[in-house]
Amino acid sequence: MRTLFFDCFAGASGDMILGALVAAGADAHALREQLALLNVAGFEVSFETVDRSGISATRAVVNTADQTQHRHLSAILKIIAASHLGDTIKARASRIFERLGEAEARVHNVPIEKIHFHEVGALDAIVDVVGACVGFELLGIERFVSSPLHVGSGTVEMAHGRFPVPPPAVAELLRDVPVYATDIKGELVTPTGAAIISTVCAEFGALPAMRVATTGYGAGTRQYKDFPNVLRVMVGETEETSATATSSTAGEKLFMIETNLDDTSPQLVGYAMERAFALGALDCFLTPVQMKKNRPGVVVSILCRAAEREALTKLLFEETTTLGVRSYEVERRALGREFVTVETGFGAINVKVARRGDGSVSNVAPEYEDCRAAAVKASVPLHVVEAAARAAVNVAAGESGKDESERS
Numbered sequence: 001m002r003t004l005f006f007d008c009f010a011g012a013s014g015d016m017i018l019g020a021l022v023a024a025g026a027d028a029h030a031l032r033e034q035l036a037l038l039n040v041a042g043f044e045v046s047f048e049t050v051d052r053s054g055i056s057a058t059r060a061v062v063n064t065a066d067q068t069q070h071r072h073l074s075a076i077l078k079i080i081a082a083s084h085l086g087d088t089i090k091a092r093a094s095r096i097f098e099r100l101g102e103a104e105a106r107v108h109n110v111p112i113e114k115i116h117f118h119e120v121g122a123l124d125a126i127v128d129v130v131g132a133c134v135g136f137e138l139l140g141i142e143r144f145v146s147s148p149l150h151v152g153s154g155t156v157e158m159a160h161g162r163f164p165v166p167p168p169a170v171a172e173l174l175r176d177v178p179v180y181a182t183d184i185k186g187e188l189v190t191p192t193g194a195a196i197i198s199t200v201c202a203e204f205g206a207l208p209a210m211r212v213a214t215t216g217y218g219a220g221t222r223q224y225k226d227f228p229n230v231l232r233v234m235v236g237e238t239e240e241t242s243a244t245a246t247s248s249t250a251g252e253k254l255f256m257i258e259t260n261l262d263d264t265s266p267q268l269v270g271y272a273m274e275r276a277f278a279l280g281a282l283d284c285f286l287t288p289v290q291m292k293k294n295r296p297g298v299v300v301s302i303l304c305r306a307a308e309r310e311a312l313t314k315l316l317f318e319e320t321t322t323l324g325v326r327s328y329e330v331e332r333r334a335l336g337r338e339f340v341t342v343e344t345g346f347g348a349i350n351v352k353v354a355r356r357g358d359g360s361v362s363n364v365a366p367e368y369e370d371c372r373a374a375a376v377k378a379s380v381p382l383h384v385v386e387a388a389a390r391a392a393v394n395v396a397a398g399e400s401g402k403d404e405s406e407r408s
Contacts, residue, residue: 001252002336004139005207006146006197007232011188014128015060016218016231017196021135022047023058023216024235030341030350034134035127037084037369043123045131050219053228057219060131062124073101073112076126077278084369085130091277092133096199098278100191103172125192132196138350139235140338144200145208148178152188170194178204184227188220193231199280202307212236237336252332254282255309259322260289262297269298272319279315280308303330335362342392346374349389364393 004024006012022028028047035045043064050059076097080090105112136144151166151174165187166174173194213236220229261269269286276284283303291297300320302312309327316325335354342349350367366389375382 001143001238001334002140002338003143003145003208003210003236003238004136004141005210005234006144006201007207007234008147008149008189008197010184010220010227010229010231011150011152011190012193012197012231013190013220014125014132014192014196015062016220017193017233018045018060018128018131018135018218019047019058020216020218020231020233021132021139022060023218024139024214024233025216026135026138027341030138030348031131031134033348034085034089034138034350035131038079038126038130039083040079040123040126043127045127052217052219052223052230053226055217055228055230057217057228057230059219059221060128062127064123064127071122073097079126080130083130084373085134086137086367086369087277089130089133089137091280092136092200093130094278095280096129096133096195099173099199100169100195103169103191103195107168107172128192129196136200138339138341140336140352141235142334142337143203143238144197145203145205146177146197146201147206148180148204149174149189149194149197150184151179151181152184152186153181154185156187166194167191173198184224186222188229202305207234208238210234210236210238252334253306254330254332255304255306255327256330257302257304257309257312257316257325257327259300259316259320259325260291260297261300261320261322262291262295264298264321268320269300272300272315275315275319276302276312279311280304281312303332340393342389344374344385344388344392346378346380346385346388349374349385349392351389351393353393361393364390366390 022031032045043062046061048059048061050057077094080093083090101112151170154165155162156165156167166189167187169191170189173191174189177198212234215232215234217230217232222229273284273286281302281304285301287299287301289297289299300316304312313325313327316322335356337352337354340351340353342351349370352365352367353361354363356362366386371382371385371389375385
C-alpha cells in the first residue's frame with residue numbers, strides 16, 4: 001500500500017507539507033495546473049530550494065493579492081465545490097476545513113456556521129490545503145501515518161491576543177493525537193498543518209515497516225541554530241503489500257455503514273451522498289430495494305475507515321429520515337495505485353495507474369475532469385482524449401521497460 005509518513009520533529013504547517021510533497025516527487029507543474037482548477041484568481045505558487053541547518057529543503061511560496069483575512073466556512077466550501085478539481089481532492093480539502101470549523105466552534109462556543117476564519121481563511125491557506133490534497137493524489141497515497149507532533153513552546157500573537165503554544169484551535173485539532181514540547185520556542189504546528197495531518201492520518205507513532213521510495217523535506221519560514229526547521233515526509237510501500245510477491249493486493253479493514261430509506265426525498269439522498277464524500281467516505285452508493293407494504297426504497301451504503309465511522313453515522317441521522325443505521329467491518333483488497341502526468345496532443349492529462357504486486361500495470365484510468373476540459377477545448381469526443389492518455393501511458397511504460405533492459 002502506498003504510504004506517506006509525516007516525520008513532525010519540527011512540527012508542521014501547510015506550506016511545509018506542500019514543500020515536502022514536491023520534494024518527495026509530486027510534480028510541481030502538475031500541482032500548479034490542478035490548483036488553477038480552483039478558478040480563483042490572484043495567487044502564484046513557486047518552489048525554491050533552501051538550506052535549513054545544513055539540510056536541503058523545498059520551500060513553498062504562495063504569493064497572493066488577496067487581502068481578505070476573514071471568510072466563513074461556507075464561503076470556503078463554495079470555492080472548493082465550484083472548482084473543477086477531482087472529487088477525491090474536493091472531499092478531502094472540504095473535510096480539512098470542516099475540521100477547522102468544528103475546532104473553532106468548540107473553542108469559541110458558537111455554531112459552526114457563525115465561525116469566520118482569520119489567517120486560515122486567507123487565499124494562501126486555501127491554496128496550502130488544496131495543494132496538499134492535490135499532492136497526495138499525485139503521489140498516489142493510500143495510507144497516512146504520522147509521528148508524534150512537536151508543537152513548540154512559549155506564546156504566539158494571534159488575532160484575539162497572545163496565547164500559549166499550542167494555541168486553542170491547534171490544541172483542539174490535536175485531541176487524541178500524540179504531541180510533545182521541547183525548549184524550542186515558537187509555534188511549530190500551525191492550524192492548517194494540524195488540520196491536514198489530523199484529518200488524513202488515522203495512525204500515529206513510529207515509522208512503520210516500509211520500503212521507502214522517496215524522502216522529501218519541506219522548509220519552515222523560521223531558522224533556528226542547530227535545529228532544522230523542516231517537515232520530513234517518507235513515501236513508499238508498507239510491508240504488507242511488498243512482502244507478498246504472489247499477491248497483487250493487500251487486505252485493509254474498513255467499515256460499511258448502511259440504512260434503508262423509503263420516505264426521504266431523492267434530493268436529500270443525493271445531498272447526503274455529497275456530504276458523505278466531503279466527510280471522507282471512500283465510497284458511497286445507492287441500491288434500489290422493495291420495502292414493506294411494497295414501497296420502493298433505497299439502501300444507502302457508505303464505505304469508510306474507522307476514523308470517519310462516527311461522523312458518517314451522524315450524517316445519516318441528521319440528513320435523512322432514518323431511525324436506525326447498521327455498520328459492520330469489511331476487508332478491502334486493493335491494487336497499488338499511483339498518479340502520473342502524461343503529455344498528449346490535447347495537453348497534459350493526469351492518469352491513475354493501478355499495478356499488481358509484481359509492478360505490472362493492471363488498469364489505467366485517465367482523470368475525467370482533465371479529459372473533459374481537453375475535449376471541450378479541442379472540440380473532440382471525450383473518448384478520443386481518454387484513448388490518447390492511455391496510449392501515452394503505454395508508450396511511457398514501454399520506454400521504461402526498454403531502459404531497464406538496456407541497463408541490464
